[in-house]
Amino acid sequence: MAKKISKELAKEFYTNMYKIRRFEEEVFEFYKLGQMAGLAHLYIGEEAVATGAMAAIGPQDYIGTTHRGHGHMVARGADMGKMMAEILGKATGYSKGKGGSMHIMDMDIGILGANGIVGGGIPTATGAAYSAKYRGTDQVTLCFFGDGASNEGTFHECINMAAAWDLPIVYVIENNLYGITVDMRRVTKEHDLAKRAIGYGIPGYTIDGMNVEEVYETISKAVKDAREGKGPSIVECKTYRYHGHNGSDNCAYRPAGELEEWKARDCMDSFKAKGYLTEDEIKEIEKSVDKDIEKAVEFASESPYPDASELMTDIFVD
Amino acid sequence: MRKIFYRDAIREALDEEMGRDPMVMMIGEDVGVGDGTWKCSKGLREKYGDLRMKDSPISEAGFTGMCIGMALTGMRPIAEIMFEDFMLVAMDQIVNQMNKVSYMSGGQKHIPMVIRTTIGAGRAAAAQHSQNLTAAVAHFPGAKIVMPSDAYTAKGLLKSAIRDDDPVIVIEHRKHFSVEFDMPDDADENLLLPLNKAAVVREGKDLTVVASSFQVQQAVNVAKHLEKQGVSVEVIDLRSIVPIDKETIIKSVKKTGKLLIIDEGCEQFGVPAEITAQVLPHVFYDLDAPIMRHCAPNCPVPFSPALEKLFVPTEKTMLKAMKQLL
Numbered sequence: 001m002a003k004k005i006s007k008e009l010a011k012e013f014y015t016n017m018y019k020i021r022r023f024e025e026e027v028f029e030f031y032k033l034g035q036m037a038g039l040a041h042l043y044i045g046e047e048a049v050a051t052g053a054m055a056a057i058g059p060q061d062y063i064g065t066t067h068r069g070h071g072h073m074v075a076r077g078a079d080m081g082k083m084m085a086e087i088l089g090k091a092t093g094y095s096k097g098k099g100g101s102m103h104i105m106d107m108d109i110g111i112l113g114a115n116g117i118v119g120g121g122i123p124t125a126t127g128a129a130y131s132a133k134y135r136g137t138d139q140v141t142l143c144f145f146g147d148g149a150s151n152e153g154t155f156h157e158c159i160n161m162a163a164a165w166d167l168p169i170v171y172v173i174e175n176n177l178y179g180i181t182v183d184m185r186r187v188t189k190e191h192d193l194a195k196r197a198i199g200y201g202i203p204g205y206t207i208d209g210m211n212v213e214e215v216y217e218t219i220s221k222a223v224k225d226a227r228e229g230k231g232p233s234i235v236e237c238k239t240y241r242y243h244g245h246n247g248s249d250n251c252a253y254r255p256a257g258e259l260e261e262w263k264a265r266d267c268m269d270s271f272k273a274k275g276y277l278t279e280d281e282i283k284e285i286e287k288s289v290d291k292d293i294e295k296a297v298e299f300a301s302e303s304p305y306p307d308a309s310e311l312m313t314d315i316f317v318d
Numbered sequence: 319m320r321k322i323f324y325r326d327a328i329r330e331a332l333d334e335e336m337g338r339d340p341m342v343m344m345i346g347e348d349v350g351v352g353d354g355t356w357k358c359s360k361g362l363r364e365k366y367g368d369l370r371m372k373d374s375p376i377s378e379a380g381f382t383g384m385c386i387g388m389a390l391t392g393m394r395p396i397a398e399i400m401f402e403d404f405m406l407v408a409m410d411q412i413v414n415q416m417n418k419v420s421y422m423s424g425g426q427k428h429i430p431m432v433i434r435t436t437i438g439a440g441r442a443a444a445a446q447h448s449q450n451l452t453a454a455v456a457h458f459p460g461a462k463i464v465m466p467s468d469a470y471t472a473k474g475l476l477k478s479a480i481r482d483d484d485p486v487i488v489i490e491h492r493k494h495f496s497v498e499f500d501m502p503d504d505a506d507e508n509l510l511l512p513l514n515k516a517a518v519v520r521e522g523k524d525l526t527v528v529a530s531s532f533q534v535q536q537a538v539n540v541a542k543h544l545e546k547q548g549v550s551v552e553v554i555d556l557r558s559i560v561p562i563d564k565e566t567i568i569k570s571v572k573k574t575g576k577l578l579i580i581d582e583g584c585e586q587f588g589v590p591a592e593i594t595a596q597v598l599p600h601v602f603y604d605l606d607a608p609i610m611r612h613c614a615p616n617c618p619v620p621f622s623p624a625l626e627k628l629f630v631p632t633e634k635t636m637l638k639a640m641k642q643l644l
Contacts, residue, residue, distance in 0.1 A: 062391070095424030103422040112390055113423065117414050123383020124415065130384055131391040134343065134369045141387075154411075157380030164375070314425035315459055317483045 005213055010276035012055060013212045015285050017047040017268050020071045022293045023080060027070065027087055027101075031247040035301075036088055038100055043071030045242035048267035049174050050075040052215025053142055056223050062110045062132070062141040064125025067102045068174075068241070069114035072144055076109050080292060084300035092303040096310055112141075118179075119145060119152025122171075126158040129169035129232075140226045141169040142219070148179035150193050159232065163200040166231035170222040173236040174209065180245040181253040194236035202232050209237025210267045322501045324494040327469035328358040328434075331476040332396070334507045336366050339394060342480055345372040345381045346398030346434075355400050356436065356495045378404050382433065383411035386419065389431040394480060399435040402451045402489065416485045417460025431486075432479045433461075437582065438492035438532065439619045439630045448619035448626075450583040452489055453592070456560050461485040462513050463559040467534035469499035471557060474511030482513060489559075491532040516563035518570065522552035525643055526570040528593060529580040530556040533631055537580060540636045549644055562593055568600045575606035576643050580631050585613035612639040 005013070024044045030036035043050065050071035057063075065072040073083055079094075086093025087101045094104050105113035112128055115121035125143035132139035149155055150173055162169050173193050177184055185191055197204025203225070207218050215237055222233040240262035244251045251259070272282060322330075336342045343366075348355050350363040350373035363371035374381040378399055385395035399405050405412065412433070420428045439448040456463050462484060466472035472490065479486035519534060520541050529537040534555045541551035552570050556562070571577045577597070579590035590611035598609065612631050620626050631639075 064387075093424070095422060095426065098424050099422040105419075105423040105426055107390065107427055112387060113419065115415075117410055120383075120410055120415055123380050123411055124387040124390065126380070127384030127387020127389075127395075128391045129387070131388040131393050134388075135392065154379055154383065157375070157377035158384070160375060161377065161380055161384070314421050314423075316420065316462075317428050 003213070003217065005276065007276065009055065011281065011285065013051055014268070014271060014277055014282065015289060016051040016054070016075045017212065017271065018286055019289045019292070020047045020050060020074045021268065022289055023074050023296070024070060026084070026293055026297050028243070028247065030088060040101065040247035041068040041245065042241065042243045042247070043068055045262065046174055046176060046209065046239045047071060048212035048215055049172070049209045049237045049239055052212045053172055053219045055216050056219040057140060057142055060110070060137070060139050062112055062125065062128045062139060064112045064121045064128070064141060064143040065114045066121065066145055066149070067114065067116050067118070068146065069104065069144070070101070073104055073106070073111060076111060078104070078106050078109060078111065080296035081299035084296045085303045088300050089305060090300060090303035091306040091310070092299070097306045098310070098314065119149035119154040121145070122149065122154040122158045126162050126167065126169060129162060129167040130165070132168055133165070138227050139168065140223050142172055143169055144172045144174060146179070147173060147175040147177065147184045147193060150196070151188065159200050159234070162232040163202045166229060168226040168229070169232045170219060170226055171232060171234045172219065173234060174239055175236050176239050176241045178241070178245065178253070180249070183253070192236065194234045197234040202234065204234040204236070206236045206238065209239030210262070210265045210270065212267055212271055319500050319502060321498050322469050323496060323498050324469045324472055325356050325358050325496070327473040327499070327501065328476060328490065329360055329362070331473045331480070332359060332362060333365070335477055335480045336362065336370060338507070341393045342396070343370040343372065343388070343393060344396040344398060345374050345385065347374055347376060347400050349373060349398050354398065356492070378408040379411050382408040383415060385431045386411070386416050386429055389429040390419070390427055394430050396432040396434060396480065399433060401447050402435045402437045403446045403449050405433070405435055405451065405455065412455070412461070413458045417458050420484070421460065428483045429485045430483045432476070433485070433487045434476070434490065435487065436490045436492050439582065439614070439626060440493060442621060442623055442626060444621040445618040450581070450614070452559055453583050453588045455487060456589065456592070461487050461560065463487045463489065464513055464557055465489045465531040465559060467531055467555045467557065468494070469501055470505055471511060471555070473505060474509045475513065475557065478510045478513050481510070486513060489531070493532050511557070514558050514561050514563060516557050516566040517555045518552060518566065519555045520551070520553040522550035523574055524550045525576045525578065525640060526552045526554065526567070526574045527578045527580060527640065528554045528556055528567055530559070531582065533580045533582060536631070536633050537636060540633050540640060543637065544640065551640065559589060562596055564593070564596045564600070567593065567597050571597065571601040572604045575604055577601070577605070577609045578639055578643055579609070579611045580636060581611065581613045582630055583614060584616050585611065586616050588613055607643050610639060610643055612636060
């Protein structure tokens with residue numbers, strides 16, 4: 001069970017969880033209105049994972065994220081206006097609209113890039129950890145991916161190498177139970193994915209991903225070990241996406257009542273119930289976040305689309 | 319002029335660049351303790367340490383993809399993929415990741431990494447250790463691709479590739495590693511060859527032959543043979559596959575009126591087809607004959623030496639192809 005946390009940290013936790021949820025709600029609004037092209041992989045329901053994890057690392061550290069990566073970006077303090085603009089394909093977005101929702105990068109805050117290929121970003125994150133080790137910095141990499149990616153070859157290849165060479169990296173599995181429509185319990189015998197750590201000779205932790213303090217505490221320990229040269233770990237956070245795989249998924253494959261069971265353990269509701277923050281403090285946080293979200297939405301809405309001249313730039317340096 | 323083995327020219331390039339820039343490292347199967355499958359990294363692990371000449375497990379996607387993360391964080395990694403055939407295992411990391419970071423990030427970051435790999439049928443290594451898959455890799459935007467044809471170009475192109483800020487794939491030929499070449503005296507640590515230029519290696523006026531890698535020297539030999547019969551063949555060493563230096567080819571074809579493109583890859587959807595499409599609109603009215611290609615047939619590389627010798631273009635088959643055009 002997680003220890004008590006400070007008021008300051010409690011405020012940070014609630015701010016980030018609320019910010020992620022509000023941001024994603026606005027993304028979904030754009031999607032439903034037909035103003036967001038493409039796919040919307042929402043992080044709603046999983047906010048405690050990104051929030052607890054980001055609080056456990058320093059400003060110099062790296063993050064590898066996924067197609068469901070908005071939450072990691074927001075919790076890391078990315079510019080929500082530039083994020084939203086990118087998601088809408090606008091010229092003012094992080095990638096001038098060329099990457100979109102699944103390919104947001106901000107190396108200024110250590111975000112190595114999101115990825116549209118499940119498991120595709122695990123090698124990049126592992127390489128950043130190798131680089132930190134070679135350069136002799138104390139940087140740690142957090143590598144996020146889902147239960148789906150844990151069955152990709154890159155998972156095995158990279159964790160094996162990171163373990164063999166004691167690389168400073170923490171593999172955070174967001175086990176939300178479903179790879180699009182497929183229940184992971186139908187395609188995987190052992191449902192606690194962190195147990196795979198035994199095979200690599202590294203620590204593995206299976207924790208409640210709906211509990212932000214537990215995520216923070218466990219990842220803090222894993223990060224400390226990594227920073228001290230003790231090598232990588234796997235932290236599996238059991239969590240749930242309230243929405244479908246993407247915006248058009250109605251979740252017909254889920255058993256009745258499952259969503260309600262998880263919502264009864266909602267990370268924000270359960271956090272509020274612990275009484276770290278007063279009603280007024282919560283209201284104040286929400287008001288301030290709402291204002292930031294409104295600004296981001298306005299910025300993205302009013303931004304222009306990229307010029308046709310952008311089509312053939314940025315393929316190479318020149 | 320000094321003599322140097324092709325593999326030692328590569329080693330020289332690696333040694334010089336690793337000595338010059340501490341951010342250069344190489345990772346791959348057998349590159350460290352084993353000195354490299356082709357002995358191109360002999361002694362470099364001892365000289366630069368385990369982390370800079372890193373023996374990987376057999377995980378092509380993993381270690382190739384790791385180079386992207388290294389490149390994003392200030393390093394200049396080189397991935398050695400033993401055979402181009404094995405590159406297919408790492409294809410997502412190359413095509414979907416390495417090639418696209420620059421574009422997907424709106425130019426925020428570029429990937430200064432190199433992939434060294436090898437091709438070459440003719441050594442009875444059969445269908446999965448012999449292919450030339452260059453055309454398959456060249457299809458995807460985002461990486462430059464070069465193919466050296468001797469020790470000089472092997473060194474000069476690799477050094478340029480390591481210093482380049484974009485991904486560069488360097489494709490070496492296995493039949494070259496143990497060949498001794500002439501190396502000009504001025505080809506020292508400052509030797510940097512452009513990554514986007516072909517070279518006219520033999521001037522002629524009756525026929526243009528474009529070749530790459532191992533086929534260049536063979537084409538030159540055939541050209542020398544034809545010279546005795548009073549035929550003058552211009553041979554162009556392609557060197558760069560992406561981009562194709564079409565200006566050099568166009569200039570030559572405008573002079574000769576005839577173009578033969580030789581390639582060790584299978585004929586269908588290959589590099590010669592691409593060159594033809596790029597060059598044809600510019601030379602249409604200069605041509606005295608259709609553009610011809612001479613490639614490997616559209617079958618997997620056979621094992622039996624009796625069949626394999628029918629697979630790759632040889633001086634004999636090149637001569638036949640050239641005579642067809644003359």
